[in-house]
Amino acid sequence: MTWFADLSPYTYRPDRGAEPWPDLPLVNVGWLDVAQPFPTGETPAGLVEALAALAVTARANQTRGCHFCNICPTEELDWVTHPKGSAEFRVLGDGVVYAAPELLVHYVAEHDYRPPAPFVDGALATAAGQRLPGHG
Numbered sequence: 001m002t003w004f005a006d007l008s009p010y011t012y013r014p015d016r017g018a019e020p021w022p023d024l025p026l027v028n029v030g031w032l033d034v035a036q037p038f039p040t041g042e043t044p045a046g047l048v049e050a051l052a053a054l055a056v057t058a059r060a061n062q063t064r065g066c067h068f069c070n071i072c073p074t075e076e077l078d079w080v081t082h083p084k085g086s087a088e089f090r091v092l093g094d095g096v097v098y099a100a101p102e103l104l105v106h107y108v109a110e111h112d113y114r115p116p117a118p119f120v121d122g123a124l125a126t127a128a129g130q131r132l133p134g135h136g
Helices: 047-057 104-111 117-127
Strands: 026-028 088-092 097-101
Touching: 047 088, 047 104, 047 117, 088 117, 097 117
Parallel strands: 026 097
Antiparallel strands: 088 097
16 A cells, blocks of 8 residues: 555545545545554544444545555465455544545554544544534
């Protein structure tokens, strides 16, 4: 998967036509790679569940292929069970939209990735129904 620094401008698939909040800046969160350091640590209770829900309900940019987690050991890569993703999802923040890969759920749950606090706040609020796609 392509690596992008957290909070950098989103450029992976720049067509904004299908975005739920096309007038807000779109920034990256959670585009990790084994060769790049990333913040780790505790995250709030319920974050993994919120992210898992958003990966389904706020899905964007579904692709035909998939990306495998390259942080997990790959000596015996099992194509069926190895963590992978094939889409992105969106989270509304305060004046910004976060673009995250589907694998972000795995990164938080299994690799202790700690996303930026504003993203976490937006994800928890969006998953709780306080911010709905298409309603800003």
